[in-house]
Amino acid sequence: MDPLLDRFISESRLMVDEALDRYIPSPEIEPRVLHEAMRYSLFAGGKRVRPILAMAAADMIGADKFCVIPLAAALECIHTYSLIHDDLPPMDDDDLRRGKLTSHKVFGESTAILAGDALLTVAFEILSGFETSRIIPSHTIVEVIRDVAVACGSRGLIAGQIMDMIYEGEAADDSIIEKIMLNKTGALIRASVTNGARLAGANRKEIDILFQFGEKLGKIFQIKDDLLDLEGDATKLGKAVRKDDKRGKATYPSVHGPDRSKKLVMSLLAEANKMIEPFGKKAQILILLAEYVSQRVN
């Protein structure tokens, strides 16, 4: 990995982990099992892709990544809640995630449901937290909260989740696969880069560019995820593989095969990078991150 990116990722992960530890009540605080379950999934080895993207976007616009920590932490809480609920027996019924037992396997279904609910809720508590308010104008905080809520709502992330289920085992066409990608993964990835930039004081045009960039990156991320499910190594991934195929999930690789999928990833990466060319050298970290996402092995 490029040493510049390596350092950016390590620093960002450290900052967001430290913030999450501060934001989520300790397992000493009642109800203990709930806080334990929230922490179990939050600190189960996530890559912190969304927080890092938010920080990279803020950095590109010219703000210290420190300023967007509440956003970074909130995004990770939302991502984690969506995984906990997605893994539940009535949903994808997964036993393993990142090489560890899923929340409902450890804490039972009811606690897993509530831990997910609590992580979604705390995201909005964090976003409206005073730490942000001291640096960022209140009207910008309200805009960010609205944008994040829309991104993870019934026409964003949750739309993706439900379509993913609805089209299981169905012969889905490309427009459906595109919609699932744009919502299930894309919405929160988009919200990460656009709101990181928004908090850093980006103007409308810059946010629009990052919206497009985030859309491409979201697709890269999802296709890569589906490719890893198709071809990846269960040990490296820490979860069962070839599940999508067994379930008949509507994914790009399952319809178009791995070769065409890899070609699409490369062309999306080129498009994404071209998109942020106007930012010049300041876009370096985001470009390196997009490459990293397109090449990841877990």
Next chain:
Amino acid sequence: MDPLLDRFISESRLMVDEALDRYIPSPEIEPRVLHEAMRYSLFAGGKRVRPILAMAAADMIGADKFCVIPLAAALECIHTYSLIHDDLPPMDDDDLRRGKLTSHKVFGESTAILAGDALLTVAFEILSGFETSRIIPSHTIVEVIRDVAVACGSRGLIAGQIMDMIYEGEAADDSIIEKIMLNKTGALIRASVTNGARLAGANRKEIDILFQFGEKLGKIFQIKDDLLDLEGDATKLGKAVRKDDKRGKATYPSVHGPDRSKKLVMSLLAEANKMIEPFGKKAQILILLAEYVSQRVN
């Protein structure tokens, strides 16, 4: 019912129902089944207690209840999400709610989980919505969002839900029952009156009084709920009764019996009313509402 209260309740319900219909995407919008499920539970005959309380508190401080509609609608979305998740098979496993089949009975468990998630999420979208922003200062909106998020988070509503499960079948003492009441029902009732007042421009002291008032009212509401479960009529209530007893739920009436519970309701009502005496005649609707809550039969 007092005609003044009757009119206030009818007007408020109409306003909040109209707002919810506007805020929640139509079932024509994809993903249809999700929006249908969100609407099914939202429009299943809820009494709109929390919205009405928020509007009454705003009215008492001197604002038109129109100003707090987004808060009122958001509170009802949160309340409805908590019912949908609470009714799920791994939780209370209830088939009926307000005389209608529960969400998971109609739409299946996975859609019910996601409909709950989407209602919680849309609450924050509504709270940060532009309609509020035009009238209310942004910093107040951020405060309200934070307060509502805390009220329905892991040390509020969700703490109540999980304690309610943990102490099922256990010999719970009064301090546990008190905590369950304060969190499960109390937190959101408290947030309704304090934030209704906050949006209306109440000062710190007024909000503190309403916090105390909301705490008493939350207890009245929960004890009354538990009494109705113990003594109520399943037809009037639209749900199964005597479930708490069967499950060994830790409630005040199950430990202290109906007579002592009714006495406690009356003394809490007197305390609550005394608390808002400083507001004089302007507190009339809130006082009538507290009486209504303490006497309700469904």
